[in-house]
Amino acid sequence: MLITIEWTYKSKNGIETIFRSDEMPPAHALAIAEDLEKTGRTSKMTFIDQHDSTWMAKELKKYLKELETEPHHVQVYFDGGFDLQTKDSGLGIAIYYEQNGKSYRLRRNAPAIGLVSNNESEYAALHLAIVELDLLGVHHQTVCFLGDSQVVINQMSGEWPAYEKELASWADRIDEKLNNLGITPEYELIPRKLNAEADRLATQALQGIDINGNIELQ
Incomplete structure (x- = not known):
């Protein structure tokens, strides 16, 4: 599964825009999402898979943990x-x-x-x-x-x-x-x-x- 991150960015003067990342493995997406959140300028972060299903960060973490015990x-x-x-x-x-x-x-x-x-x-x-x-x-x-x-x-x-x-x-x-x-x-x-x-x-x-x-x- 590959994941695309979509998030809203807010600049210092209050201007907002939406960014969308390239596709990447779930673990990479979570790591990048954590770095983005540290900037304090992101909100409404969504993870989207190749089937256009949306995931929350906690759901994606649960999936990765379960994957270790699944084929x-x-x-x-x-x-x-x-x-x-x-x-x-x-x-x-x-x-x-x-x-x-x-x-x-x-x-x-x-x-x-x-x-x-x-x-x-x-x-x-x-x-x-x-x-x-x-x-x-x-x-x-x-x-x-x-x-x-x-x-x-x-x-x-x-x-x-x-x-x-x-x-x-x-x-x-x-x-x-x-x-x-x-x-x-x-x-x-x-x-x-x-x-x-x-x-x-x-x-x-x-x-x-x-x-x-x-x-x-x-």
Whole structure:
């Protein structure tokens, strides 16, 4: 999550104006806000996140304290597989995150039916990942999503339009879910060899092998 500070400044002769900062991490925003308050010339200070939600300083401090015990520094790998003969799909995700000073990896896969293309399977895998983020309690932070689907990554990042009705529908559902969770997504296109873990999970789902585990990494 990134924060913008908005505050009213009053000069020595009583002239008031409103200032707005650049976006910055919450901890930086709190530190700068404290320095501004020391000038004695600021009032009506508000913290605004990327979803235009407003925060008070005490709420932001509480959020940072809670974040230490909640999943953070989250990276999500996703992949979808589609069998042209059976029309079945396999979805695979691997989520890496930190919590309470430790590192974890969640792996999950799932079969899917009713999808019509590999691109739709990729979207379904991304959606599955966001459902898992919700279950993990990930919210109001920036999350990096990594995949080897140029279509999904470029459409979700706004580089390409989504003309196909099915894909546009998935994109809308994903955006709505992310917005509800307060998650700011960063999308990164990676080579297939760097997405081997999610690819393997998707293939196993097509083979009827169920994977669902969460372990601490040493």
